[in-house]
Amino acid sequence: MTETTTPATRFAVPGRIAVNAEAATVWQTATLTEIRRETPHAATFRLAVPRWPGHLPGQHLMLRLIAADGYVAQRHYSIASAPDGSGHIELTLDRVPDGEVSGWFHTVARPGDTVEVRGPLSGFFAWPGDRPALLLGAGSGVVPLMSMVRHHRARGLAVPLRMLVSARSPEELIYAAELGGETTTVFTRSAPPGTPVGRMTAAHVAPLLAEQPIGGWEAYVCGSNGFAEHASRLLVAAGQPVERIRIERFG
């Protein structure tokens, strides 16, 4: 299944992707098949979802855990993997202190366990690969952006894509080994020798906007509320049109 024929794009209008209403409401059983550590606080969970309808990079899903006594906890998670029609999807979860759902994944979950998912959800943050993309993320906000990077690579897309990610330290940088020439990193607490430490600034954003691809950039910003505010202000100050900034807040 390709990204142009997934149900998620069937009713697409420019700039906004319609969501398949049925896929968004039907719960499916997902089986955990693999756990990969990314950083001391984040891990990737690969799930087999045999009837997964396909997704676009940037979309998320709703996940629910049901305890033996019937107690239900549900949370949104971005899809980290690129659309590939394999019947598997990957999620990357940060372990939140005392977090109910992330705590279960990080301490209890084992391959073979099942959870329930419904989705994909939200067309607003989706990137079909049809326009130049400028991606700004912090912490686990890199997850939906990585789906876009992976999609860009897997399809060999020629459309420009750049990513700017902020992490506390090199050890906390999710997907570090996978990041390539499209990515600039910013470290806020500690950095390798010779690399400055500090938050994302106008000096990081300006060189990206100095390059103006045909059609201009579509900016995708993802992270905590604080990061989303900060990064979108930097983009606007650097000349990015406000209506071409899409924001996903995890906080």
Ligand SMILES: Cc1cc2nc3c(=O)[nH]c(=O)nc-3n(C[C@H](O)[C@H](O)[C@H](O)COP(=O)(O)OP(=O)(O)OC[C@H]3O[C@@H](n4cnc5c(N)ncnc54)[C@H](O)[C@@H]3O)c2cc1C
């Ligand atoms: C669209 C969307 C996509 C998301 N995608 C991802 C993703 O790809 N990866 C990911 O790790 N998370 C993602 N999140 C966040 C996720 O939905 C949960 O909020 C997060 O996993 C915490 O849930 P929990 O049950 O572990 O913690 P809870 O039991 O809900 O919370 C425990 C404590 O932690 C605090 N807390 C809750 N969330 C956070 C947070 N994000 N940071 C710091 N403190 C917090 C709460 O206030 C509470 O005090 C996404 C959120 C949204 C809205």
